[in-house]
Amino acid sequence: INLAFWLASLGLGKTWPVDFIWSCFPPLLCLLIIVREPETGVCERRIVGCTLVATWGFRLTHNFVSRGGVGHEDWRYSDMRRTFGRHFWWASLFSVFLGQAAFLFSACLSLYGVLCAPEPLTATDAAGAAVCFGAVLLEAASDLQMDAFVAARREHRTDATVIDRGLWMWSRHPNYLGELTWWWGLYLL
DSSP, X not given: OHHHHHHHHHHHTSOTHHHHHHHHHHHHHHHHHHHHOGGGOSOHHHHHHHHHHHHHHHHHHHHHHHTTOTTOOOHHXXXXXXXXXXXXXXXXXXXXXXXHHHHHHHHTHHHHXXXXXXXXXXXXXXXXXXXXXXXXXXXXXHHHHHHHHHHHHHTTSOOOSSOXXXXXXXXXXXXXHHHHHHHHHXXXX
């Protein structure tokens, strides 16, 4: 997947496809695991796991698309492009696309256990599912609060430079806290 997205980025002249991988790879991996490991069949563990991953992926994709991520290159990749110049094509393959692929794949390893274990769900699994669901809600709520803040700044309804209300009053980056919590919940599941 990452190689295909890397080739697309070469054609587009921007690396934004790598950011899209984060929201589509885990749901695709769920499908791949289910197809390659049919012995487990349809069970509550697979239904819960796939539903949580699909919900998380939908939220992340919606956030990426609604904030103009499609076509927009992250400033860090633009800096790398300037630094590496005409050699950026290979630098982006190894440092951006394959590096993130290795990290994302290792983060998703627990999906195999979630989707292939034949045992019924336990209390720990339920706790993991609750943590995952709560993390997605935390991320979605912080996304909405940030969107409202950005709109207020754009429309000159506030002169605040930093959001300090709602979840943002308690955490500098509640969306990142939600993301980190999501992965721990998946590990518990």
